[in-house]
Amino acid sequence: MKAMVLRAPSDLVETIVDDATASAEEVLVRVTHSGVCGTDLKIYRGDIPVTYPRIMGHEMIGIVESVAADDDGAGYCVGDRVIVNPVLSCGQCFYCRVGQENLCPNGGLLGRDRDGGFSALVSAPVDAVFQLPEQISNDCAPLIQVMTTCHHAQQLAGMQAGETVVVIGLGVSGQLHVQLAKASGAAQVIGITGSAMRRSLAEQLGADQTFAPSEDVDNEIRKLTGGRGADVVIDCAGSMATLKQAIELARPGGRLLLFGIYTDEIGRLPFYQLYFKELAVTNARAAKASDYPACIDFVLDGTVDLDSMISHVLPLSQLEQAIRMLDERDDARMKVILDHT
Ligand SMILES: [Zn+2]
Ligand SMILES: [Zn+2]
Structure with missing residues (x-):
């Protein structure tokens, strides 16, 4: 699959890598749109340490490519348009049990601790994706991740x-x-x-x-x-x-x-x-799964307008340019969205 791979700090290449695969507890999503964030800039620069090579990107939406065979209750099926919650948790530890799964010490973030969305495919836990109503546009939808936080x-x-x-x-x-x-x-x-x-x-x-x-x-x-x-x-x-x-x-x-x-x-x-x-x-560090339905509703009923915060839509191949834009002081630059299609 096509992916933007960070090989070392400031060494980002567009390349072909093995397709992402999903385990029995995961879902595979074909990423169509993603958002570029200050965290990506910090990872790109090496200010946030990651292991290399790494595919960044934690604000992403796409189409469900495959769902685990044993999963009937996920609430979505192949072909559905979904947003991915990139905050990973183990479901077992003290924090997960007391409802603070966003602080799970065994968890992590897609695009930082595991490969994320700046690629054609991403895998995520089955309970980490949420169906997107069709009224929410592709360019706006990645911003829902920011909004959940x-x-x-x-x-x-x-x-x-x-x-x-x-x-x-x-x-x-x-x-x-x-x-x-x-x-x-x-x-x-x-x-x-x-x-x-x-x-x-x-x-x-x-x-x-x-x-x-x-x-x-x-x-x-x-x-x-x-x-x-x-x-x-x-x-x-x-x-x-x-x-x-x-x-x-x-x-x-x-x-x-x-x-x-x-x-x-x-x-x-x-x-x-x-x-x-x-x-x-x-x-506040990271959102919880329960923030997703609430935020999707706010966008759907017009309480929150995401459209006017998007200043640029670029192709995925221009990720490096998009990241560099975040490093420049420019009042007119707000959210930069990448179109993978
Ligand atoms: Zn972010
Ligand atoms: Zn946990």
Whole structure:
């Protein structure tokens, strides 16, 4: 099968490899569309270690090519269009038994710990695929994987109707958080980014107010919240500076949802405010299977618009170019989708 194979950091080739095969507990999917993500960029660069050769890609949809012979209850059959949940779990360990399968230490991620979707075929556990309603377009559907991660995070943060939610960073995840916060009944959703284009997109997708970081954001948010600050601050930027800002913008008794992936080990933060405000801090790593049906419904009923977050659709063979685009600062670049057909 055709595959984009990473042979070593920054050494990506289009080549022919043996077809992916599925065991008795797996399903084989012919990948038609995939999404390129910051995690792929980090794997490509060697910042996230993997074993080589590796086929990356964890946001993918396709057509079921074959299903395990002994599986009748999967809810899909050969020829169905499906999305693959790339988060693997063992089903046996403590975490799997207590419903935290996304934290399974024996699990992993397709496209990082096992070959993923930047190829013609991918195999996945039978319970890791979800049928896609035909109303959801091929270009949009891979984004549902990203959305499940945001949805899981907001479940952990316990979003309540009537709250004021601030989202720092309005890339794809930030725009999804804006829409999901509105869907859970937030009274006000406020977005912060330096990009005018992304501010206007967030407003189009439901943000009530947006600010550039250069504005007096702290003061503006106080004005909008009776002097208190935000109930929930979601940091999608993942830097020490934005984490500090999140602590400052939250009201006493508020919550922080840390959605950027922080890799710093040392930094200056207003720890006293964290204590004095009695802030709850939530981190989210990966979605659960149960997030998929919920997110598919949100797309289907129009609660979440994925279309306006797609800026580029490229052929699979241009994966390297797509990954390099993620490395450039470009406000107009949002989600890059690869078409495998
Ligand atoms: Zn991703
Ligand atoms: Zn497990």
